[in-house]
Amino acid sequence: MRKFGLIGHPLTHSFSKKFFTEKFEKEGIEGCSYELFDIPNAFELDEILNEDPEIEGINVTIxxxxxxxxLMDDLEEACEEIGAVNCIHIQDGIRTGYNTDYIGFKNSLSPWLGDAKVKALILGTGGASKAIKQALIDLDIDFLYVSRTEDEEQITYDDLASDPEIMNTYHLIVNTTPLGTFPNVEGMPAIPSEQLTASHFVYDLVYNPPVTxxxxxxxxxxxxxxxGYEMLILQAEASWEIWNS
Structure with missing residues (x-):
């Protein structure tokens, strides 16, 4: 039995288990299982892998x-630059970290934008934002981080509200926070939504509900x-390729 899974917290509504279960059935892939490991502390991964050494691959979420x-023995080169891991390949006891969020976001953003020339605001500074940052750099899209706290490398939501020129200049808004995710569907980052225009693009990594x-x-x-649904599909497929490479 080939075993795979997902770690994160909470995992009430997981895309990954449904996706891989359906993939195994649709493509006639036998002898594979995909399980959820809801752990509040990432370091509990050691216990999971020690208890079940047959696990070959792990996805990592918020x-x-x-x-x-x-907890990694090795990191893919691009993953080192990003500073976040969302896919782990375990082979002969060696854990190698990858970032397929980067692949999923980059490959879904570029066709969607088309020829539009934009600057971006990245909402949130957590693990998911690191992959978004690297993708924007590689696509030559200027960006600013937006967070609740002030820092020399980021602006705050208060800055957005007090200076309309920011929203007028940065037309791509990428939400990397979980705000707006089911069941708290009314939530959203504290951007001045009255400043949104027909020139704006919102890419929300949240996929449930479909329209945040x-x-x-x-x-x-x-x-x-x-x-974020297409991004999830692309990053999941990239994970499968890594586990079978």
């Missing part, structure tokens, strides 16, 4: 993408909005 780096409150605010202003 909030463990940065903490699991300390943030996305709807942009659509109501005449702009474009995209959820």
């Amino acid at each position: 909030p463990h993408k940065e903490d699991v780096i300390a 409150t943030l996305m709807q605010a942009c659509l109501d202003a005449g702009g474009k909005a995209k959820n």
Whole structure:
């Protein structure tokens, strides 16, 4: 039996288990299982792998993408630059960390933007934001981090509200926070939504619900909005390729 799984907390509504279970059935892949490991502390991964040495691959979601780096024996070169791991390959006891969020985001963003020339605001500074940052760098898209706290490398939501020129200049807004995720669907990052226009693009990494409150605010202003579902599909497929390489 080939075994795979997902670690994170909480895992109430997991895309990954459903995706891989259906993939195994649809493609006639026998002898594989995919399980959920809801762990509040990333370092509990050691216990999981020690108890079941047959596990070959692990996906990593919020909030463990940065903490699991300390548990890796090796990191893919690109993953070192990103500073976050969302895919682990275990082979002969060696754990190698990868970041397929980067692949999923980059390969879904570029066709969606088309020829549009934009600057981006990255909402949130957690593990998912690291992959978004690297993808934007590689796509030559200028960006700013937006967070609740002030730092020399980021602006705050208060800055957005007090200086309309920021929203007027940065037309791509990427939400990397879990705000707006089911069941708390009314939530959204504290951006001044009244400043959204028909020139704005909102890419929300949240995929449940399909249209988040943030996305709807942009659509109501005449702009474009995209959820994180395609990114999830692409990053999951990239994980499968890594585990079978």
